[in-house]
Amino acid sequence: MSDSWDDYADGWDDNKDVQKYAQLAFNSLVQKVNCKGLNVLDFGCGTGLLTEKLSTVCNQIVAIDPSVKMAEILSQKHLTNVKVVADYLTPESILQHVELQQSFDLIVASSVCSFLPNYPKTLSLLTSLLTPNGHWVQWDWAAKNEGDFGLTKQSIEQALIISGLNKRALNVDFSMKAKEEVMDVYIAHGIKPA
16 A cells, blocks of 8 residues: 555545445444454554444454554544554564554454555464454455456465465455446455464
C-alpha cells in the first residue's frame, strides 16, 4: 500500500460501497468467530469502519494502517478501546510500537492483502502476533486468474500453508456490484495451532 491512500481518506466513510463491504465483512465475521472479549488487530484498518463495529463487541483493538490521514480519521472517532498506529507492519515497527508488542486473539484484514507487495511474508509476520488458537480472518477481491486484480483461491491457500495456519474456511463470502461488473469477495479463516 502507498501514501496514495491518503488521497481517499476524506470521503472514505461516506462511500456507500465501502460502508456495505465493512458491514458484510462484520456480519460474516461474527458468524464464524465469537468476538466477545477478544483482543484484536485490525490490519489495514483504513478509517476504521470495521474497527468501529468490532469495538462494540471486542475487548481491545489495535488498528494499524500506513495511511496517516486514514489513521487520523479513525483516531478522531475517539473509540475508547481502540489504539491507532499509523505505520506499515514490519518487524521494526513491531519493536517501535508498544501496542504491537502483544499477542492477539483475532487479526482481521478487510480488502488489504491483494495490495501487499509480499502477501505470504506479511501473513507469516501477522501469524507470529496471534495467540495459540488465535483467528486470522481476511476478505479480499477474488481474482479469476493469476495476474488479475485480487487474489486467487490458490494464492490464499498457499499463503495460509506457508504461514502455518490451519484453514477453517476459504470461499466466496459475498459479492459487490461495481458499475456493470459483479465482483466476488473471498473470506479466508485460519487458526494458529496451539
